[in-house]
Amino acid sequence: MIRVEGLVKSFAKQRVLDEVDLQVKDGEILVILGESGSGKSVLLRHLIGLEVPDQGKVFIKDVDITVLPESKLLKVRRDIGYLFQDGALYDFMSVEENVAFPLLEHTKISEKEAYQKVHELLEMVGLSSAKTKLPSELSGGMRKRAALARAVVLGSKIVLCDEPTSGLDPIKSREISDLIKEVSRRFKSTMVITSHDMMNAFRIADRLVLLKNGKIRIEGSPRDLKESKDSFLQEFLTDQYS
Ligand SMILES: Nc1ncnc2c1ncn2[C@@H]1O[C@H](COP(=O)(O)OP(=O)(O)OP(=O)(O)O)[C@@H](O)[C@H]1O
Numbered sequence: 525m526i527r528v529e530g531l532v533k534s535f536a537k538q539r540v541l542d543e544v545d546l547q548v549k550d551g552e553i554l555v556i557l558g559e560s561g562s563g564k565s566v567l568l569r570h571l572i573g574l575e576v577p578d579q580g581k582v583f584i585k586d587v588d589i590t591v592l593p594e595s596k597l598l599k600v601r602r603d604i605g606y607l608f609q610d611g612a613l614y615d616f617m618s619v620e621e622n623v624a625f626p627l628l629e630h631t632k633i634s635e636k637e638a639y640q641k642v643h644e645l646l647e648m649v650g651l652s653s654a655k656t657k658l659p660s661e662l663s664g665g666m667r668k669r670a671a672l673a674r675a676v677v678l679g680s681k682i683v684l685c686d687e688p689t690s691g692l693d694p695i696k697s698r699e700i701s702d703l704i705k706e707v708s709r710r711f712k713s714t715m716v717i718t719s720h721d722m723m724n725a726f727r728i729a730d731r732l733v734l735l736k737n738g739k740i741r742i743e744g745s746p747r748d749l750k751e752s753k754d755s756f757l758q759e760f761l762t763d764q765y766s
């Protein structure tokens with residue numbers, strides 16, 4: 525579904541990604557771990573063509589998106605749900621309008637059908653009673669849930685989430701993580717998630733990768749990582765729990 529080959533990206537003299545290879549299988553939840561500044565968001569942005577690599581390829585369903593003209597890239601992008609780290613909801617639209625926006629903008633379904641779908645999704649993410657509120661009237665956790673609903677409303681087969689739990693308390697983090705898992709099961713979507721939140725990353729991931737110095741230091745199932753003797757990984761895990 526997603527394949528990254530030899531990805532290299534530098535900003536000025538700083539090589540952020542240094543020949544990264546990555547594959548994400550159909551229906552899989554892959555979590556990208558790494559210290560702050562290790563390039564998780566930069567890697568995620570390459571997956572929807574928001575960054576152009578210095579070298580390497582990014583295949584989405586066997587199409588190399590790094591060489592697509594803008595018009596075709598927009599089409600690919602439209603098929604991918606993206607949850608931005610800060611939610612990035614439209615301030616001037618209510619929750620339901622925000623979630624309905626991709627449907628009304630990109631599909632031909634009627635407004636009535638669109639809102640029916642939106643209301644089902646809002647029910648699923650527990651925001652039915654807040655549907656007419658503005659983003660500024662929501663808590664951080666509610667904003668994340670609204671953003672998740674918007675990221676998946678088109679039924680995208682690929683959903684990318686940048687730090688879906690950052691800034692949330694442990695209970696809310698767990699809730700949104702469970703929601704992500706539920707969404708992935710329900711829509712059979714392939715998900716790539718960046719996270720600092722080890723507890724939930726290990727709970728929901730099918731596979732994890734750890735970025736270090738621009739490379740994938742280690743990858744595997746939650747069990748593989750827990751059993752790994754890799755010194756940096758152990759240090760990373762200890763730091764997270766201390
Ligand atoms: N547009 C840009 N211009 C210059 N440098 C950038 C740009 N985007 C990212 N960087 C640099 O690339 C490095 C990786 O950034 P990135 O945002 O991917 O880190 P991250 O792993 O997502 O960190 P965090 O966990 O804090 O979100 C950082 O050193 C950052 O300063």
Ligand SMILES: [Mg+2]
Pocket residue numbers: 564565566686687718
């Ligand atoms: Mg980031």
